[in-house]
Amino acid sequence: QKEVEQNSGPLSVPEGAIASLNCTYSDRVSQSFFWYRQYSGKSPELIMSIYSNGDKEDGRFTAQLNKASQYVSLLIRDSQPSDSATYLCAVLTNAGGTSYGKLTFGQGTILTVHP
Amino acid sequence: DTGVSQDPRHKITKRGQNVTFRCDPISEHNRLYWYRQTLGQGPEFLTYFQNEAQLEKSRLLSDRFSAERPKGSFSTLEIQRTEQGDSAMYLCASSLAQGTGGFREQFFGPGTRLTVL
Numbered sequence: 001q002k003e004v005e006q007n008s009g010p011l012s013v014p015e016g017a018i019a020s021l022n023c024t025y026s027d028r029v030s031q032s033f034f035w036y037r038q039y040s041g042k043s044p045e046l047i048m049s050i051y052s053n054g055d056k057e058d059g060r061f062t063a064q065l066n067k068a069s070q071y072v073s074l075l076i077r078d079s080q081p082s083d084s085a086t087y088l089c090a091v092l093t094n095a096g097g098t099s100y101g102k103l104t105f106g107q108g109t110i111l112t113v114h115p
Numbered sequence: 116d117t118g119v120s121q122d123p124r125h126k127i128t129k130r131g132q133n134v135t136f137r138c139d140p141i142s143e144h145n146r147l148y149w150y151r152q153t154l155g156q157g158p159e160f161l162t163y164f165q166n167e168a169q170l171e172k173s174r175l176l177s178d179r180f181s182a183e184r185p186k187g188s189f190s191t192l193e194i195q196r197t198e199q200g201d202s203a204m205y206l207c208a209s210s211l212a213q214g215t216g217g218f219r220e221q222f223f224g225p226g227t228r229l230t231v232l
Contacts, residue, residue, distance in 0.1 A: 004157075034220065043206055043226045044158065049219075088157050101146060101210060102171060103221060105157025 003027060004091050006106035013113055019076040021109050023089030026070070032092040033065055033072045037085045038108065044088055048074060079113040086110050117141060119224035121207050127230045128197055135193045136227045140209030147190050148221060149182055150206040151175070158206055164190060165212065197231045204228050 004025050013019045021035075032051050036044035050056045050063040050072065062075040072091075076083055086108040092101060120139045128134050140147045146165050150158035161180070163171045166187035176182075179197075184190040194201055205228075208221040 036223075043204075043223045046220050046222060090157075101148070101221070102160045102163060102173075103148075103150075103158070103208075104160070107155065107157050 002106075003104045004089055004106040006087075006089050006109045008107055008109060010110040010112055013079050013111070015079060015081060015113055015115050017079050017113075019079045019083065019111055019113070021074040021076075021087050021089075021111065023072045023074075023091075023106055024070055025072070025089075025091045025104075027091070027093050028067075028070065030067075030070075030091045030093045033063070034090040034092070034103065035061075035063060035074045036088040036090060036105075037083075038088055039085045076111075079111075081113050081115055084112050119207055119209050119222055121205075121224040121227050123227055124225060125228045125230075127232065129232050130197060130199060132197055133193065133195045134197060134229065135191055136205055136207075136229075138190045138192070138207030138224060140189070140207070141211075141222060144209035144211045144222075145187065146210045146212055146221075147184055148208040148210075149190070149192050150208065150223075152204045152206055152226075153202075161192075194229075197229075199231045202229055202231045 035048040038044045048063040050065045056063045060077045064073045088108045089106040090103040122137045148163050149161040152158040162182045164184040179195045182192045204226045206226045207224045210221045
């Protein structure tokens with residue numbers, strides 16, 4: 001089982017719709033969770049971080065975390081063609097101080113927003 | 116621009132040659148990370164520094180790879196005797212430690228794309 005799993009997609013949604021991206025992780029002691037957006041040929045750009053169970057909203061983005069289910073998601077409301085990119089879920093584990101902030105990434109979900 | 120910078124942005128080399136990449140983190144950040152990303156995959160952790168100390172290395176980091184962060188500022192990643200399998204995007208990220216275990220967001224530089232012929 002991979003440590004961080006995402007549906008690779010591609011996920012295609014019409015402009016204005018809600019895009020839902022999902023991620024599961026295997027390490028129960030994981031504490032911090034991040035979503036990065038990566039355009040083709042570019043480096044990852046941090047768009048959301050979440051540390052506590054529940055929802056966190058930032059503009060059109062909402063991150064949701066459920067540690068009991070080991071599940072984190074990202075919702076993009078009013079999707080725009082400029083949102084078309086690969087979305088990477090990243091998990092940080094700090095187990096008894098043995099990890100110093102190493103991020104483990106999923107393979108990414110390709111999102112396409114069509115006009 | 117006060118973000119993470121990397122140099123060079125692209126490097127083409129022949130198999131067997133040595134290459135060195137540089138990363139300049141965000142100025143107040145004391146943690147610096149190197150990752151490697153191949154096509155269609157998420158970044159994979161290579162190594163990590165807090166100030167000048169290299170605190171963790173992935174088993175992906177073979178003996179041909181070495182990283183340094185003298186004086187806790189910029190970092191270099193050297194690959195000796197490059198192989199075609201080393202072709203990838205090499206990403207540097209930095210973050211600011213906040214107390215014990217205060218891990219926070221990592222911000223990535225633009226990356227160095229390595230092609231080994």
